[in-house]
Amino acid sequence: xxxxxxxxxxxxxxxxSGTANAAxxxxxxxxxxxxxxxxxxxxxQGLDHIWQRKGPDLYYAGDKFRREWLVRWLQHPTVIxxxxxxxxKAVAAGVKDDTIAKKPARHMHLSEAQxxxxxxxxxxxxxxxxxxxxxxxxxxxxxxxxxxxxxxxLRGCAACHQSARGEGGVSGPExxxxxxxxxxxxxxxxxxxxxxxxxxxxxxxxxxxxxxxGRLTGYLMSLDxxxx
Amino acid sequence: MYRQLRHALGATALLLACTVSASDAHAAGDQxxxxxxxxxxxxxxxxxKRNGKGINAAHMSVQPRDHSDAKGMTDIPNKxxxxxxxxxxxxxxxxxxxPSWKGVLSDKQIHELVSYLRFVCKCGPGYSK
Numbered sequence: 350x351x352x353x354x355x356x357x358x359x360x361x362x363x364x365x366s367g368t369a370n371a372a373x374x375x376x377x378x379x380x381x382x383x384x385x386x387x388x389x390x391x392x393x394q395g396l397d398h399i400w401q402r403k404g405p406d407l408y409y410a411g412d413k414f415r416r417e418w419l420v421r422w423l424q425h426p427t428v429i430x431x432x433x434x435x436x437x438k439a440v441a442a443g444v445k446d447d448t449i450a451k452k453p454a455r456h457m458h459l460s461e462a463q464x465x466x467x468x469x470x471x472x473x474x475x476x477x478x479x480x481x482x483x484x485x486x487x488x489x490x491x492x493x494x495x496x497x498x499x500x501x502x503l504r505g506c507a508a509c510h511q512s513a514r515g516e517g518g519v520s521g522p523e524x525x526x527x528x529x530x531x532x533x534x535x536x537x538x539x540x541x542x543x544x545x546x547x548x549x550x551x552x553x554x555x556x557x558x559x560x561x562x563g564r565l566t567g568y569l570m571s572l573d574x575x576x577x
Numbered sequence: 578m579y580r581q582l583r584h585a586l587g588a589t590a591l592l593l594a595c596t597v598s599a600s601d602a603h604a605a606g607d608q609x610x611x612x613x614x615x616x617x618x619x620x621x622x623x624x625x626k627r628n629g630k631g632i633n634a635a636h637m638s639v640q641p642r643d644h645s646d647a648k649g650m651t652d653i654p655n656k657x658x659x660x661x662x663x664x665x666x667x668x669x670x671x672x673x674x675x676p677s678w679k680g681v682l683s684d685k686q687i688h689e690l691v692s693y694l695r696f697v698c699k700c701g702p703g704y705s706k
Contacts, residue, residue, distance in 0.1 A: 396617060432632060437616050446630040447620075505674040508637050509621065518633030520621035544681060551618050554680030 374470025390476045394548045409477030418530045423464035426456035431519040480545040486533030487567040496568025526574025537566040611693035627697045639672040650698035658691045
């Protein structure tokens with residue numbers, strides 16, 4: 350009888366802590382995140398949205414990120430987009446090539462408790478679930494040299510993205526920790542059709558075969574941000 | 578009779594002026610839209626000054642085309658520019674690094690970009706000073 354009560358007590362405590370966590374997450378998000386990030390799908394997603402937003406959309410964060418990466422990153426944020434959330438607003442003509450005239454704003458840090466609460470809440474946001482091809486990504490990181498060859502040369506991804514620090518273009522987000530940051534099916538689905546997730550985004554739709562998408566996804570899954 | 582003719586001519590001139598003005602406004606609107614499209618999608622490689630020196634250019638094995646270069650742009654037919662934007666560089670025997678934009682831009686937007694490229698290079702078919 351006592352055991353039953355204590356089990357019930359533990360269950361109630363866990364349920365209450367879950368609710369508290371979600372409430373804390375939303376409290377932090379509403380206070381500190383929504384000024385820059387859309388946590389609800391915008392009613393109009395025209396080109397103006399691309400030009401006006403201050404941070405990446407988060408209304409599909411639960412379809413996109415790995416929770417543990419979010420918990421770490423929110424405590425120790427790094428620059429993911431070297432030229433800011435929209436490169437065009439940051440670049441200017443340089444002496445030779447264009448340069449980044451406006452460095453990305455530093456992202457706020459959260460405490461561990463806040464980071465866990467916010468990550469838990471963000472993982473409940475599934476505004477792009479209809480565009481995720483569940484199970485399409487390779488079962489494990491793979492691709493190796495052929496994947497890198499596709500990324501760097503055959504498909505030209507490295508023109509806009511870095512697959513190692515300092516190696517690759519900067520108008521798109523860095524991908525050298527893509528495997529730690531992003532869910533495999535998201536990598537596959539977004540690469541297949543970026544505009545399904547982010548209408549009007551400046552990443553082209555490459556019309557890759559499922560085999561090539563698998564190769565690229567496997568390669569990106571292998572990138573964990575640790576130096577080779 | 579003479580007065581009627583003068584009235585008719587006046588009305589025709591007014592109509593023509595309005596038509597030309599509306600057409601100019603339409604063209605200016607198209608060009609503003611094309612400029613914004615260029616700024617959104619093309620500047621990352623082709624550069625703020627449209628000279629092929631975009632922020633990504635240093636990381637590309639083949640340098641993006643300089644759209645401000647009248648000499649290099651003048652002999653490229655509009656059809657080829659359209660195909661390069663719509664289908665990508667490989668479709669016109671150029672680099673794979675120029676991607677296909679047909680999944681992102683409509684045919685009308687691509688045509689507007691072709692006209693805009695003529696405005697940028699101040700050259701080629703369809704460009705009038």
